[in-house]
Amino acid sequence: MTRPFRRRVLYLPGYDPIPPRRYRELYRREGLEQAAISGYGLTFGPRQDRTGFGWGIGGDFDGGKTEVEVEVLLWADLVQGSMGQSIAATYGQLLRTAWIYIGSGALFRLMQLRRGPVLAALYPVVVLILQLLAALTLGAVLGGLTGWGAARLLPYGGWLGLPVALGVIWAVLAFFRRIDGKLFAYYLMHDYAFTAHLNGAYPAALDARIDWFANRLARILRDDWDEVLLVGHSSGAYLAVSVLADLLRKGPLPENGPKLSLLTLGHVVPMAAFLPDAARLRRDLHDLSASAAVSWVDVTAPGDACSFGLCDPVAVSGVEPDTRHGPLVLSAAFRQTLSPEKQRALRGHWFRLHFQYLCAFDRPKDYDYFAITAGPLTLAERFANRHHSPGRIAKPVNRYRSKVVE
Known part of the structure; x- marks a missing residue:
């Protein structure tokens, strides 16, 4: 019997005070809808690893069966603390x-x-x-x-x-x-x-949480997975960059370990990286882009008014390395992947559109969140031989380029 493809997904949300169970409910509801549209099967259950909060997924795709465990990397407590004003x-x-x-x-x-x-x-x-x-x-x-x-x-x-x-x-x-x-x-x-109160520098509590996330990821990479996929949404996208950059600085990845992938969705990187004291983030963007150890795909959409659609987060920040390995910048193309009826239903709901990356598309093309996270292909395999989407913005307009962390 063929062994199912095994993936570990770590989801890093943006600035969001809601409890993590809302993400589980969203994934189940939208995943079942996408499965019905796209013709694959998803089942849900518990995880074997009960650390933190998450859920298990069983996938049944044309390319094979999968076993997936999802974990939400929590920093909602820091968000809640900053909102008590x-x-x-x-x-x-x-x-x-x-x-x-x-x-x-x-x-x-x-x-x-x-x-x-x-x-x-x-x-x-x-x-x-x-x-x-x-x-x-x-x-x-x-x-x-x-x-x-x-x-x-x-x-x-x-x-x-x-x-x-x-x-x-x-x-x-x-x-x-x-x-x-x-x-x-x-x-x-x-x-x-x-984001701005320290001119772009990470607060000490957030810096410590990023370090904890990196250590958590290092432990997971020692387990028996085919792929470990880190997903960062909104401001969680640039935090995910810092998590992986920290991980790579801690030492070499395990030999013959799982493929390590990063999927950033609806990023707002310039809101932080363009500030004077965001040297840590700029260094992390540069170092991660230069690393061949991580397959990095960045997905945005011009129709998402809350993200910098098709803005290459490394290039526009002015920190592109001489040898670049990522990210591949792709468009979720809402005008093509959502029917006119769904577009009309979402019109004016800009906050809901910002979460569309985590939801079902009724006219899906290459981007399918549930096939990416629960399907039998690694991120690199799924987007092999792909080029940046037309309209990618790569002009280095950032005034602040320093990567020196004091």
């Missing part, structure tokens, strides 16, 4: 983050790549300012009316309008914060502030 502190973050991106010149460099993600970055700034203006206007009107009425009844009664105005302002801002699950202004502001 008061309303006033969030507006302080707005001012500091805007100053970092504008003062460093990063914002203007980013605009030379894609306007979509830059507009997405400006969205929380604009929305929070509009919320503040609405609160100030309503507070001034109601406070003024209260003061005018009180002044007619009481000596010095006009002063009563001030506490009313302040109360109204605070109540309006608190209301907007309560409904942020629909607006995402506070969430995105915390996201960009987390």
Whole structure:
């Protein structure tokens, strides 16, 4: 009996406070839908390795059967800790983050790549300012009316309008914060502030978590797998780059070990790499690109306004090595891989589109997340002899090129 192809998948999410079980539910729901469309079989169950959180997959493809174990690399606790900001502190973050991106010149460099993600970055700034203006206007009107009425009844009664105005302002801002699950202004502001607050350098807690991820990956590479695949989505894409760069610096990979692959999805690398003190990330991008030990494929889509579609993360950051081995830059081509009906259903849901890489496509082409993660081909085999997608952006527009980590 032929041995099933065995893969270990480690999924590194972006800046996301949600519990990891949501990723399991998403994978199961969308995976079954994609399997029905594409004509292969997926079954789900527990893993043998119970470290961390994850799930097992059995695949039945034309090319053979597979056994897959998925593990989510958790850093949601760090995200949750960075989001526990008061309303006033969030507006302080707005001012500091805007100053970092504008003062460093990063914002203007980013605009030379894609306007979509830059507009997405400006969205929380604009929305929070509009919320503040609405609160100030309503507070001034109601406070003024209260003061005018009180002044007619009481000596010095006009002063009563001030506490009313302040109360109204605070109540309006608190209301907007309560409904942020629909607006995402506070969430995105915390996201960009987390990236920028050390001018692109990793906070100590995140640096330690990246080291833990690299050590975890090193242990898994000693086990009996055909492929170990690290998947990084959104800001998890550049963290995955740093994890693998750390792993390679720790020493040689096991001889005759599993193939090591990296799939980055919907990356936002320039939002971090274009900042002055992101030397660590720039060094990691350079070193990983120069390594032949890792098969690296980067998938984005111009239709995803939250990512830098078809922007080569190494080249645009200005750190491309003389001898380059990755990444292969491919488009998920939403306009071709999603039917007009599905495109209409997703129109305006830009946050949902940013997660489309992890979902089913009703007109799939080369990119199929579930075939990549649960199918019988390694990442390198699946995209062998492929070239970069047309429209790849490789102009090195980053002002900051230093890779020296202090």
